[in-house]
Every structure is written in structure tokens, then in C-alpha cells.
Amino acid sequence: MQLVDDVVAGKDEIAQWRRTLHADPELLFDVHNTAAFVTEKLKSFGCDEVVTGIGRTGVVGIIHGRPGGNGPAIGLRADMDALPIEETTGLAWASRTPGKMHACGHDGHTAMLLGAARHLAATRNFTGSVAVIFQPAEEGGGGGREMVNDGMMERFGITKVFGMHNLPGLPVGQFAIRKGPIMAATDIFDIKITGRGGHAAMPYQTIDPIVASSAIVSSLQSIASRNANPLESVVVSVTKFNGGSAYNIIPETVDLAGTVRTLSPAMRDLAEQKITEIATSIATAHGAKAEINYDRNYPVTFNHADETDFAADVAATLAGEEGVERNQPPTMGGEDFSFMLEARPGAFIFMGNGDTANLHHPAYDFNDEAIPVGVSYWVKLAERALAA
Numbered sequence: 001m002q003l004v005d006d007v008v009a010g011k012d013e014i015a016q017w018r019r020t021l022h023a024d025p026e027l028l029f030d031v032h033n034t035a036a037f038v039t040e041k042l043k044s045f046g047c048d049e050v051v052t053g054i055g056r057t058g059v060v061g062i063i064h065g066r067p068g069g070n071g072p073a074i075g076l077r078a079d080m081d082a083l084p085i086e087e088t089t090g091l092a093w094a095s096r097t098p099g100k101m102h103a104c105g106h107d108g109h110t111a112m113l114l115g116a117a118r119h120l121a122a123t124r125n126f127t128g129s130v131a132v133i134f135q136p137a138e139e140g141g142g143g144g145r146e147m148v149n150d151g152m153m154e155r156f157g158i159t160k161v162f163g164m165h166n167l168p169g170l171p172v173g174q175f176a177i178r179k180g181p182i183m184a185a186t187d188i189f190d191i192k193i194t195g196r197g198g199h200a201a202m203p204y205q206t207i208d209p210i211v212a213s214s215a216i217v218s219s220l221q222s223i224a225s226r227n228a229n230p231l232e233s234v235v236v237s238v239t240k241f242n243g244g245s246a247y248n249i250i251p252e253t254v255d256l257a258g259t260v261r262t263l264s265p266a267m268r269d270l271a272e273q274k275i276t277e278i279a280t281s282i283a284t285a286h287g288a289k290a291e292i293n294y295d296r297n298y299p300v301t302f303n304h305a306d307e308t309d310f311a312a313d314v315a316a317t318l319a320g321e322e323g324v325e326r327n328q329p330p331t332m333g334g335e336d337f338s339f340m341l342e343a344r345p346g347a348f349i350f351m352g353n354g355d356t357a358n359l360h361h362p363a364y365d366f367n368d369e370a371i372p373v374g375v376s377y378w379v380k381l382a383e384r385a386l387a388a
């Protein structure tokens, strides 16, 4: 591995930051302690600007390159939030807050980007500027969207953005990326079926919303099997089916809910259209009524071609070409770095976390051995993107 020397020398200290953050997990936009920790560190490194409160609790640090060197700013992004999971690792640095834990490694992402900011501020071996972006609410709150909507790209003149996530199962020191869609759009839907309640012994006097809802759930399975091109990806999962209260009562209403995962705008449009049509027409056929609320949540995380090649080339300077998978299959998970990639060209890469528990598992821990790899990636990416 061709790592950055002083990053390797500083890895224990960066691991300490990571463990400090790990012990104090915070959810969604409520990342006040984490943002304060990040802000204090960025100021101590001598960043030229440290701006808090972007996208509610996001933090951006600006590091200018060589004096007189004028160039664009690139954005490097980490996420700060944790998950509502009870940690079971038993580690010395385990969560001190019951019911919350850093089970996705955002503690590691934040610590690594801080490590890169320290190196870049101390050496400034580039032209233009680096924006280190620390976002809240990746796990469902859309913190990335909030920062974009807050005008972050324009305010700091950011022309390209790069993101990174650790990946359990991929060996430490290896990377994986792909051009185009790398993570799915994650939409949610609610369907309320209203029939006419009554006595279960006299169903002909009622409109049974349970029977209508059952038919709807069955028919929704045909979106993937009958409507979608088999070479495209779509997941439609009904995850809630709530109705009824007694053995002898047909209820008035049933509430359904679920998620839709797609990798292209066309499939996303198709899924929304078919869910609406199926629920409405089947409810009507049963004499019931369907109210559908389809909510477009995170868009597809779409890697731009040139920036993906660039990111993979940078990773290969560290890991060698054999350590970089350039055609990683996409996952149907979601990622709100997608909003930043809609606003600016860029690329999102996976970095190996080794043989650990999976993301969002109560026994997961970010692998500190990956710290010098991730920090070196950020440093080399910035210096190469902004080379004189």
C-alpha cells in the first residue's frame, strides 16, 4: 500500500477521535456534540473558514491551497449520524447512550475526513480549495438534501463532490466503485383502504377492506414480475399491513405501507404509477376506496463517469489496480450523498472494512485499521484533483 506517511504516523490519534465519537452516538439532525467536536478540530487545524449550521447541523471547513493558486473547490463529504440500535459489542468505546449506536461507521467516516483536513491544512500542496463537508441525518433525514438546499455548493464554489463508505466483507485496503447507479432510490408509500365495517357473520352487508388489501398486496408483486423489464431492477416490499381489532368485526379501514427501490428514473416512475393504478383499481373493484401517498425519498446514487474513473485511479495509487473493483454491482440500499451527486458531478466509493459484522448490525464496529487507507485516499484525491 502506498499510504501518506504522516497520515500513517497520526493514525492512532485519529482512531482516538473515532472512539470518542463512537461512545457518543447522536441521531438524525440532533448531532450537536459531534458537530461541536468537528468544529473544534477544524478550527484547531487552521482551516480558513469553518461554517456551522448548514442544513441545520452540518459543518463545512474550507482549506485554501497555495497562496496565489486559484482554482475550483472540491467537496469531500462525511456523515456524522448514528442509528437507533442497542449496541452489543461490549467494547471499551461502546455507546454510552442506550438505544443509539454508530452501527454504520459514520464515526469512522467523520474521523477520517478530520484526519485528511488536518493533513491538507498543514501541507496545502494543491491549488484552489478543499471543502470538507460533515453532514447530519444520512440515515433517513435527508441531511445531504438539506445542505444542498441551503446553497452549500454555490456558497463555497464547489465544482465536484466525492463520498466514501466503509464496506464489511471487503478486505481492508481495497476499494469498490462503479459508474452510473451504485445505490438505489429509496421511496416509501402509504395506502389507506376504506371499506364499510360490520358484523363478521354478515360480510355481504360490509365492504371488507382486509380482502381488498390482500388482493392489492398480491397484485403489487406483479410490478417486478410482469411490468418491469427483467434486465432492470425494482423492489416493491409491503412492510406494514394493519387493520382489525376483534374476531367478529370486519374493520372499516386497513393501512398498508412499504418501500420501493429502483436504480433508474424510468423504473421509479413506473413503480409509482403502477402502485397507484393497482391500489385504486383493485379497491374500486371491491367497492372500497384507496388513498395513496407515494413519497420520493432519496434518489439514485449516480456516479458520474469521468469522476468515477478519477476516484478509481486515485484508489489504485494506494491499493494497486488489483485492489480496486471498478465494476462493483449496485446495492438496493440508499444513500443521501445522492442529492450532492444530483447537484454536482462526483463519485461515491466503497472502502473495505474487513471481516466485521454487517452495517446496521448491533455487533458492528468501524475497523480502525482502515483509517490510514481512507485518510490517504482523501488526501491524494484532493491533491490530484487540484494539482497545479
Ligand code: NI
Pocket (backbone or CB within 6 Å): 104, 105, 106, 138, 165
Ligand atoms: Ni452509512
